[in-house]
């Protein structure tokens with residue numbers, strides 16, 4: 416073997432920072448340094464990451480939800496290695512291979528699990544288009560909805576996040592992702608949780624689809640159960656499609672295969688990605704009815720009218736198939752429900768003992784913890800100082816020490832919000848939750864106290880706040 420990436424990697428690992436700065440996004444590196452997150456990781460396994468100095472980190476971020484099965488799951492590894500060793504005839508393009516059909520069959524099975532019990536509703540999610548990312552799945556959903564309804568406008572919600580391609584930012588609920596990128600699609604933002612606000616728009620009869628994250632990733636907001644049912648009903652009333660973007664909430668994250676399955680609704684289009692890859696090969700999918708699918712592929716000359724070179728990549732298909740099978744074989748949904756409840760119990764005990772937690776929002780293993788101004792004089796002053804430098808900066812006072820002091824990776828849940836988000840791998844166990852809880856207790860006590868360490872970290876954050884952008 417002439418080229419060996421390991422030799423190159425080992426010989427250049429100490430040049431990481433300068434190479435990254437020179438060739439990649441140096442602003443990101445600046446952010447990581449400001450919040451003390453800049454670490455050279457060298458290994459990942461299960462719920463853990465390891466750095467150059469063999470420090471171990473508990474990963475409650477899961478690559479924004481990619482590592483549902485943890486990192487480098489042995490069964491996914493084995494199957495991918497086997498697939499490479501098979502010399503599969505990948506990406507022939509002018510062929511109709513069985514491999515994507517097998518993954519499509521399995522996806523259709525799981526998206527139709529837990530069928531809606533309400534009368535008058537009927538799921539018809541039977542067709543699949545494969546993509547390479549969440550945003551591409553969303554782009555596909557938007558295109559197919561427009562083609563099927565022959566309408567143009569898309570309704571989305573405040574706080575919404577559906578990816579960062581041009582179509583996807585057209586339905587982004589946060590202006591700063593849109594600014595500077597020119598004219599976008601014909602879309603309208605409405606308030607999450609208000610059916611009336613949606614219906615007002617649908618009356619204009621030009622709306623192709625309403626796109627919703629069943630639980631919003633930014634801030635972890637979930638509406639009342641009735642809301643989803645009413646939303647489905649008004650979409651039907653105005654012949655508008657309902658798109659459930661399950662890129663983050665799908666594949667077990669909330670304790671069912673898909674989050675919409677908790678509400679007894681039947682969306683017209685479902686998007687999926689992230690966890691389907693097991694973190695190995697990018698893969699996504701858009702699932703819809705035959706009628707919607709056929710409105711795009713309406714005749715032979717339109718057979719390639721929507722396609723993507725890497726969409727049905729065999730390695731991606733093997734990763735996806737293995738993930739879905741492992742979720743079943745390892746009873747992952749049960750683990751999400753059991754460990755999720757355990758985590759919620761422990762978090763609630765902490766919330767009841769402190770004055771800085773406003774609310775805990777959780778379904779399965781997606782958790783948002785919202786903070787409020789503390790009561791004690793010093794902690795309150797620090798809160799105000801941080802908030803005046805940048806709204807939402809206080810949450811960094813939680814995420815920062817969880818990482819630097821306790822080696823736990825978490826994230827702030829979005830711009831301008833004092834909310835942190837936990838997305839542990841779905842294989843997480845009670846011992847790992849206990850470790851997190853002890854660390855969280857410690858950090859909460861510090862954040863609500865007059866600790867000088869916290870004050871120094873806070874000052875550093877304020878200094879960096881001018882340039883600092885939360886991710």
Ligand SMILES: Cc1ncc(COP(=O)(O)O)c(C=O)c1O
Pocket residue numbers: 479548549550551553576577578579628632660661662663664688689
């Ligand atoms: C709900 C949702 N949709 C779409 C996307 C975009 O996915 P990707 O980053 O793979 O394009 C994300 C990513 O975080 C997401 O959470």
